[in-house]
Amino acid sequence: xxxxxxxxxxxxxxxxxxxxxxxxxxxxxxxxxxxxxxxxxxxxxxxxxxxxxxxxxxxxxxxxxxxxxxxxxxxxxxxxxxxxxxxxxxxxxxxxxxxxxxxxxxxxxxxxxxxxxxxxxxxxxxxxxxxxxxxxxxxxxxxxxxxxxxxxxxxxxxxxxxxxxxxxxxxxxxxxxxxxxxxxxxxxxxxxxxxxxxxxxxxxxxxxxxxxxxxxxxxxxxxxxxxxxxxxxxxxxxxxxxxxxxxxxxxxxxxxxxxxxxxxxxxxxxxxxxxxxxxxxxxxxxxxxxxxxxxxxxxx
Amino acid sequence: xxxxxxxxxxxxxxxxxxxxxxxxxxxxxxxxxxxxxxxxxxxxxxxxxxxxxxxxxxxxxxxxxxxxxxxxxxxxxxxxxxxxxxxxxxxxxxxxxxxxxxxxxxxxxxxxxxxxxxxxxxxxxxxxxxxxxxxxxxxxxxxxxxxxxxxxxxxxxxxxxxxxxxxxxxxxxxxxxxxxxxxxxxxxxxxxxxxxxxxxxxxxxxxxxxxxxxxxxxxxxxxxxxxxxxxxxxxxxxxxxxxxxxxxxxxxxxxxxxxxxxxxxxxxxxxxxxxxxxxxxxxxxxxxxxxxxxxxxxxxxxxxxxxx
Numbered sequence: 001x002x003x004x005x006x007x008x009x010x011x012x013x014x015x016x017x018x019x020x021x022x023x024x025x026x027x028x029x030x031x032x033x034x035x036x037x038x039x040x041x042x043x044x045x046x047x048x049x050x051x052x053x054x055x056x057x058x059x060x061x062x063x064x065x066x067x068x069x070x071x072x073x074x075x076x077x078x079x080x081x082x083x084x085x086x087x088x089x090x091x092x093x094x095x096x097x098x099x100x101x102x103x104x105x106x107x108x109x110x111x112x113x114x115x116x117x118x119x120x121x122x123x124x125x126x127x128x129x130x131x132x133x134x135x136x137x138x139x140x141x142x143x144x145x146x147x148x149x150x151x152x153x154x155x156x157x158x159x160x161x162x163x164x165x166x167x168x169x170x171x172x173x174x175x176x177x178x179x180x181x182x183x184x185x186x187x188x189x190x191x192x193x194x195x196x197x198x199x200x201x202x203x204x205x206x207x208x209x210x211x212x213x214x215x216x217x218x219x220x221x222x223x224x225x226x227x228x229x230x231x232x233x234x235x236x237x238x239x240x241x242x243x244x245x246x247x248x249x250x251x252x253x254x255x256x257x258x259x260x261x262x263x264x265x266x267x268x269x270x271x272x273x274x275x276x277x278x279x280x281x282x283x284x285x286x287x288x289x290x291x292x293x294x295x296x297x298x299x300x
Numbered sequence: 301x302x303x304x305x306x307x308x309x310x311x312x313x314x315x316x317x318x319x320x321x322x323x324x325x326x327x328x329x330x331x332x333x334x335x336x337x338x339x340x341x342x343x344x345x346x347x348x349x350x351x352x353x354x355x356x357x358x359x360x361x362x363x364x365x366x367x368x369x370x371x372x373x374x375x376x377x378x379x380x381x382x383x384x385x386x387x388x389x390x391x392x393x394x395x396x397x398x399x400x401x402x403x404x405x406x407x408x409x410x411x412x413x414x415x416x417x418x419x420x421x422x423x424x425x426x427x428x429x430x431x432x433x434x435x436x437x438x439x440x441x442x443x444x445x446x447x448x449x450x451x452x453x454x455x456x457x458x459x460x461x462x463x464x465x466x467x468x469x470x471x472x473x474x475x476x477x478x479x480x481x482x483x484x485x486x487x488x489x490x491x492x493x494x495x496x497x498x499x500x501x502x503x504x505x506x507x508x509x510x511x512x513x514x515x516x517x518x519x520x521x522x523x524x525x526x527x528x529x530x531x532x533x534x535x536x537x538x539x540x541x542x543x544x545x546x547x548x549x550x551x552x553x554x555x556x557x558x559x560x561x562x563x564x565x566x567x568x569x570x571x572x573x574x575x576x577x578x579x580x581x582x583x584x585x586x587x588x589x590x591x592x593x594x595x596x597x598x599x600x601x602x603x604x605x606x607x608x
Contacts, residue, residue: 013573015573019571019572019596023571043590044578044591047576047577048566049576049577049578050567051566052372052400054372055372056372057372057568059574059576061575064578209372261568263569263573264373264374264573264574265372265373266301266415266417267301268301
């Protein structure tokens with residue numbers, strides 16, 4: 001699958017696209033990734049759901065979403081207007097939930113891919129528990145592989161593991177078409193005056209510039225140890241704010257990048273990042289983004 | 301998103317500052333709306349465009365990471381007033397220093413440039429059938445009431461302000477020197493910000509250091525007692541600490557007076573995507589409530605719908 005440019009949104013930071021319509025023209029993207037969709041609507045966690053930390057933030061939204069039915073009826077028509085390939089992030093508490101949503105999305109022309117959220121740290125069941133055990137990653141990926149025929153299957157990996165190449169390998173061996181990494185880090189902030197966790201959910205996922213260097217390392221590991229040989233593209237994400245951040249991910253081995261938390265601060269950063277990458281390619285006489293992917297100089 | 305120039309950033313009282321921002325243009329705004337202010341300078345960014353590079357300096361793509369005292373996310377701040385001049389718009393924001401972002405903001409100087417996202421949120425509805433309004437502001441909830449006083453004055457509605465603060469030194473307003481606030485809580489033209497829109501004000505302090513000694517809801521109740529007007533012709537607007545707004549809402553409920561509250565929540569984006577600023581709002585569907593977003597569904601909600 002070929003994208004007009006390597007920029008996407010990170011699931012959960014761009015809603016269903018219409019929210020940002022007053023602030024930025026999302027057609028500047030290469031693809032759009034939706035907020036997680038579960039079979040039934042979810043109200044999400046109690047307030048407070050976020051807290052800023054140095055160079056980042058914690059969130060524990062709890063997969064609040066409109067549910068599959070409302071998504072198909074109300075959101076898909078709006079997404080169609082974008083004219084972009086749409087990747088739908090899919091979540092659930094059991095394998096059948098993922099299968100149900102992914103199966104329904106096979107009939108939606110504008111949807112081109114499904115991103116398996118097996119790495120959400122903020123729900124009691126499902127999510128991350130699928131994503132930290134290679135056997136379970138393989139099982140759920142295999143189950144979805146049978147359902148996803150038209151749609152490409154992207155598996156979003158959790159960084160909350162000792163060795164991310166093991167879960168990456170499990171996903172690839174079970175038939176993933178692409179990998180996206182990383183989701184947020186499980187983290188915690190404490191209000192010392194009240195001696196209580198800040199977030200109602202106690203823990204949340206850390207995102208933002210603070211996690212970028214770890215994300216770059218993980219992309220590089222997965223690229224060199226798993227994805228390159230298997231010829232499986234990586235969508236790199238984690239704290240990208242500027243063009244050079246995106247370039248780091250591309251050089252580390254990502255074929256595309258997703259912008260997340262930075263959109264909260266400035267939705268128009270996607271334009272600066274896209275233009276910055278294009279300018280970098282011109283300046284270095286590199287014809288295509290593809291020629292940059294994993295093109296890290298390792299000799300001394 | 302707009303780049304604004306700081307006109308003034310003046311201490312008003314303990315921990316509160318008045319920030320005046322000039323912009324070449326800004327969309328129409330209404331009282332109750334807010335902006336998301338970036339509490340750090342627009343990126344000290346080295347442009348990725350080669351054409352932008354100075355001739356005498358080599359390209360440098362490694363940016364400094366954010367310094368640890370800088371706020372990453374924007375800060376939602378309500379508008380305290382707006383003035384349209386011929387060639388520019390001036391926005392007034394009164395903020396209280398309460399953390400990383402606002403502490404940084406306290407240091408900005410006239411001429412500095414800040415990134416402003418907005419206007420955001422709904423607004424205080426102006427009720428044509430309610431020609432008398434009480435504006436109840438607590439602490440840093442007072443500023444949006446100033447903008448509302450202006451909006452009500454513009455449509456010829458009468459308004460009375462009730463302001464509550466911990467202590468005289470934290471009153472984000474200008475006392476008129478020959479008109480001290482009354483200790484019995486009777487509204488007078490004692491605060492410049494409201495008096496300029498012909499709105500009398502009462503001041504209540506927790507420690508009795510200025511005006512009425514006690515909670516702001518008490519002078520409000522006394523004033524309501526004296527009104528002969530039909531409650532359906534009255535509206536109460538409020539912004540401030542939740543406990544204060546709860547007391548105001550309860551008072552209005554007992555007297556069958558419409559009450560509109562401007563709520564405050566931590567928010568990341570302010571645009572309806574991050575889903576963090578949720579408020580429990582009564583609904584007909586099970587389980588009797590749903591989460592609404594303070595940023596796009598609010599910040600103004602009808603008090604009867606808010607589940608505390």
